[in-house]
Amino acid sequence: MGILSNDLSALSSKNKSFLADNRRLFIGGQWVEATSGQTFPVYDPSSGLEITRAQSASPADVDRAVAAARQAYDVGPWSKTSPAERERLLWRLSDLLEKHADDLAQLESLDNGKPLAHARAIDLPLSINFLRYIAGFATKIHGRTFDLSVPYAPAARFSAYTRKEPVGVVGAIIPWNMPLLMAVWKLGPALAAGCTIILKPASDTPLTALRIGELVAEAGFPEGVVNIITGSGGMVGAAMVNHPSIDKIAFTGSTAVGKSIGRQSANTMKRISLELGGKSPVIVLDDADLNVTVPGVLLGIFANCGQVCAAGSRLYVQKSIYEPLMAALEQAAKSIKVGPGLDLATEMGPMVSATQRRTVAEYIASGLDEGAELVAGGRALEADGYYIEPTIFSNTNHAMRIVQEEIFGPVLSAQPFNDEEEAIKLANHSPFGLASSIYSTNNNRIQRLTPAIKAGTVWVNCHNIFDPALPFGGYKESGIGREMGEEVMNMYTEVKSVCMAYG
Ligand code: NAP
Ligand code: MG
Secondary structure, eight states: OOTTSOOGGGSOHHHHHHHHSOOOEEETTEEEOOTTOOEEEEEETTTTEEEEEEEOOOHHHHHHHHHHHHIIIIISSGGGSOHHHHHHHHHHHHHHHHHTHHHHHHHHHHHHOOOHHHIIIIIHHHHHHHHHHHHGGGGGOOOOEEEOOOTTOTTOEEEEEEEEEEOOEEEEEOOSSSHHHHHHHHHHHHHHHTOEEEEEOOTTOOHHHHHHHHHHHHHTOOTTSEEEOOSOIIIIIHHHHTOTTOOEEEEESOHHHHHHHHHHHTTTTOEEEEEOOOOEEEEEOTTOOHHHHHHHHHHHHHGGGGOOTTOEEEEEEEHHHHHHHHHHHHHHHHTOOBOOTTSTTOSBOOOSOHHHHHHHHHHHHHHHHTTOEEEEOOOBOSSSSOOBOOEEEESOOTTSHHHHSOOOSSEEEEEEESSHHHHHHHHHOSSEESOOEEEOSOHHHHHHHGGGSOSSOOEESOOSOOOTTSOBOOEETTEESOBSTGGGGGGGEEEEEEEEEEO
């Protein structure tokens, strides 16, 4: 306890009663107890104290949720709901998120540890805007028409067109770093496309997803269209992945689990979209504007305590500006105010869990062992909460684990490079390919580098900038498919070709 712990008396009365209530599973429009009769604790990362408990669903609960989602999809009413009605319901949900934005931001901060100011300024507006953006696609799903020239039926005539149909029942499995946004990234396109969905939040952060269940009911979605179940990934998530009546798994999480989902989904040929890990490179050329670069690099690695899949965790700086940039980053990193999420002065909160803090501390120790030079941070704070200092390593190289592996914490690994060719080689030397950034004031150099980087996103003179219109996803082991943009609708639809002979 102490100044590094949240002051829980500051919670809104809505959130106090939400936490005091026994959380249940949202299945078929009802809040039900898990058949296991078991619950699991939910912790405040700033203190390590239990704040509430959630239900441990079992495979039998997955069966119940699948039955509800199948009924709503196969029999109706969801399959009979018009696109305009789906659009209207998504707008209603976004309006409810907006109405309750302050409570949701507070709950998100408490559950995940992120600064309340960031939850308010980033997570909530992004979630609300995304729902509104994607709602419009419900009425804009369309196929194409064709004139055919079938070579073996020259005399016949055909009229042909394609239809885009919902993929069916979606199982969505999401991580704990941006719990509300990740939930909305799955719910929005699934519902716009006409799918029904079973959502399993991460066990470390189930709260805002459960709150969304209440808002889904209030918005008027029919029973069974959205089902939200909590419980362990190894049991509930695995039961979803292997379930014969789930048509698609939409997964965001680690590459290890994503690969195993890919392998298992082959048994049922489920559709999959996988948003996985990253180790995103940041390239700073010698003509970069340091006034833009320093805050950009810091936001890239320390936003959300480094728990961002797109975090710019590998820094490559052209030799002539390496020393001044590292000095500026050191000074800025040391001035970041670390504290409990609910304190509005906090710039970086605790990590989400004791496990995550331990993992990051082990990576920092490995960096020191392997000879990296510690420039800033490096310590876990002496507190009950899961704090780690903003950490920067210099003189790193690609033999080090801190450069090759995703840490998912506030740890930046920097090294100098000589020329553009070397920068590209280093940037692409990774099994991941989620995102990247380039800092430069020379457009020719930016244009040369952009196509050479093997990553789903290239940010220029910025990092961690997300917008509903911009597709986001990974090359290489960072995943399959794209979230957001119009591209995401392809992840939730099947294409049906219709070919009609006529005289
Ligand atoms: P994780 O262990 O893969 O967990 C993610 C989700 O999968 C959780 O809901 C988890 O449930 C569930 N899960 C765990 N094992 C499972 C299994 N065998 N079968 C089915 N589901 C299972 O990931 P994490 O370590 O918590 O999250 C951090 C990772 O997510 C990082 O690698 C990060 O890069 C990635 N991420 C990617 C993006 C993106 O858009 N590309 C965004 C955010 C995070 P439990 O919580 O119950 O374990
Ligand atoms: Mg995990």
